[in-house]
Amino acid sequence: MDDLNIRPLAADEEAPMALLLLADPSRKAVESYLRRGRCYVGERAGRVIAVYVLIDTRPHTVELVNVAVAEAEQGRGIGKRMVLHAVETARSLGYRSLEVGTGNSSLNQLALYQKCGFRIVGVDPDFFTRNYPEPIYENGILCRDMIRLRLDL
Template structure:
């Protein structure tokens, strides 16, 4: 999609409804946005996507949120936000960026691997243990968290 601009943003600028697309827990979202690095994707003055990176360990950041407005998904905005997030992380000293997604999140697993992430582990039963309602995507029960990372060492 053309004319999408991506820029760093303060926590107050990140629309909660977008953050909640990627992370259904408002409490969790509030717990990290004020200590994270936010990025906003804008199109004609409207926010169309968000990303949030957290400093986790020395030279390591975690991408804890990535979301694109539903009506505009599938047009390359997520990929652009992911690439900008990785560039931002590198410029701010990260040598590794980590991300976690559900075993049922086929599109997200494709997106991250296309950007160079590799699977490094599985937190079995993460979603069935931490979320009260069962989550289904692509006809698959979301149970396990697939951990991926990219590094520049």
């Protein structure tokens, strides 16, 4: 795993859409994030196996979206390395806080972000039921609300 290289996506390089869609089933949302944000990829042996995107939201604040690890590589610490890389990137770009949002049913993601130092700062009730046409279930729970987390840099 030590040969994982995390780097910005090159200007002439295609974004890893299949990976990005693991984190958000809406292609429209993903395409909008890519237009507005900076995409970083985790690559091993020339293969992109992980991704995240940072988008500007409010002054001094950047949001982490679309963190994803290829299914066959999940559960081995790569997600944590991508999130910690995003924290360092946001800090080195001079932002003061990094935000992330996830579903009320995304228990592993809630664990991951909190282990990386994020704290829960709010809830956007019914965000998913309002914005996604199909119901999303994870861990036997209907994904309805967006849990907002923040890390002060």
